[in-house]
Amino acid sequence: MSVFFLSVSLRPKFPQVYVGDDVTLICNHKGGSKPTKWLINGKVQPHEDYSMLLIAVTPENNGIYECEQAGSKSDPYPLTVLELEPLAQLSPSVGGAVMTKGDGRNLVLQADDDLKDWACFVLKGVSTFSLGLDVDEKMNRAVIFAELKEAERATFWCKKKDKDLRSNAVTLKMTELMVMLVPPAVPALQGEPVALRCVVWGGPKLEQAVFYKDKTKIKTTSEGTYTITSATQTDNGKYSCHATYRYSHISAEAAQKQGDSDAQELKVIGGPPAAVISASNNSLRCSCPHCPASCTSYHWYHTLFNDPYTRRKLTENDGFITVEDEGLYSCRRDCRKGFSRFSNDYSYAGTHAL
Known part of the structure; x- marks a missing residue:
């Protein structure tokens, strides 16, 4: 079978990949074929799916990526992560990286120049869609409405029309549980504080939150927030929380309830140099x-x-x-x-x- 039908492609189709981006590499074969064998710098990986999600990439992810399906091997794909930031900034007006099913929120775009020349997009799975951009010229900002609908996760970003200039990417994840462990929507940077919040849908009174890292209890608090004062690589892991709460604003005699969140991955990166x-x-x-x-x-x-x-x-x-x-x-x-x-x-x- 011809190797020309098999190639590694990048989603989103970023002209430059910056530190902290979430990107997906796809082994694209006409008709599809499983399992897929992945090689990074010639070394076989345990990953067997046709798509490979890389979270909060750093220069450690640099290398030559290849895939094999049904005995056919792709051309090599070089991935280079720049230890810099893109031109524009995209950030949630409120909230972190996790939303309940059916929820949505505004993302605010800020750039140095005229925002009328910008367009925004969302990646859901391996498909990219355009988004409407509401520009406020007087305030020099623009807003997009981010929603996941049925997607488990989606990555949002904006780019300048006809140019290779873009914003950072924001990844939002969906949960169907009442209790959410909410990390920030931007990558955690080494040496910076990171707040992980235990949030319950509907805003009840939180009586207690128990935080876990890799299923091991790390803190019990009535505040609902676990703060890492100066993040390091040792803080990497999957975090979750168990909440005890009452909807006392609905009824003074509301019953005490409890629930667990999904686990959310935290990856601390060095990030670009700071001015x-x-x-x-x-x-x-x-x-x-x-x-x-x-x-x-x-x-x-x-x-x-x-x-x-x-x-x-x-x-x-x-x-x-x-x-x-x-x-x-x-x-x-x-x-x-x-x-x-x-x-x-x-x-x-x-x-x-x-």
């Missing part, structure tokens, strides 16, 4: 000690105190700026194929910083 702001009064300096040499200019941003989605790119593009307007300031380095992580927010309140 850093240092300040002297209203003079700000942006640096990025661990950025690659390909990083050239600087991008500066101003955000209003009362609205995190009003971020506006400033015209300055060197390492120093002088600020006059109140608000939050951040910066990042432009590294050609991508960007450094945003710096910490620097809070400026007129004559004095907070």
Whole structure:
């Protein structure tokens, strides 16, 4: 059988794969054939499905991917993960990575330029669909409505029309259970805090939440949140929770109920290098000690105190700026194929910083 009918393809069809992306590799054979044998850098993998999901990829996933079906072998597919961030940011307006069946939520797109030139998509299984994008030009933001319908998981992203520029990807997962373990909708970064929430559908009074990692009890709390203060690779694993709750807002005598969540995977990654702001009064300096040499200019941003989605790119593009307007300031380095992580927010309140 001709090898030309067998190929490895990437979903979503990203021109560049960035650290933290969820991607699926598909062994695409006309008519299909199982089992599928996968090889990474020539080494046979235990995975036998025709599609291979890679969660929160890092440069450790770099390599040559091949697949075999019915004695036929694909051409090699090179996967390269850039340790940078894409141009635009997509993030949930509320909530984390898990939704109940039939639920939906808004994802907010922020980019440096005119959002009318952007389009958004969703990957469900191996199929990609276009989504409507509601642009608010005055506020320099756009919103898409994310819903899973019957899909167990879906990946959402946006790209600039006719260009290879895109946003990060957000993966949402569906649960049919009353109790949900909800990790953040963005990748967990090494050294950063990570909050895992135990949530019950319908918002009852949570009396107790018991958290588990890889089926071992790690914490009992009435707060409903398990916080990892500084995430490391040792925090990788499958987390779940057991909730005790009452719908006392419906009835004062509501019966006590209990339930378990699905297990959710947490993967902590190093992430791209981060920019850093240092300040002297209203003079700000942006640096990025661990950025690659390909990083050239600087991008500066101003955000209003009362609205995190009003971020506006400033015209300055060197390492120093002088600020006059109140608000939050951040910066990042432009590294050609991508960007450094945003710096910490620097809070400026007129004559004095907070």
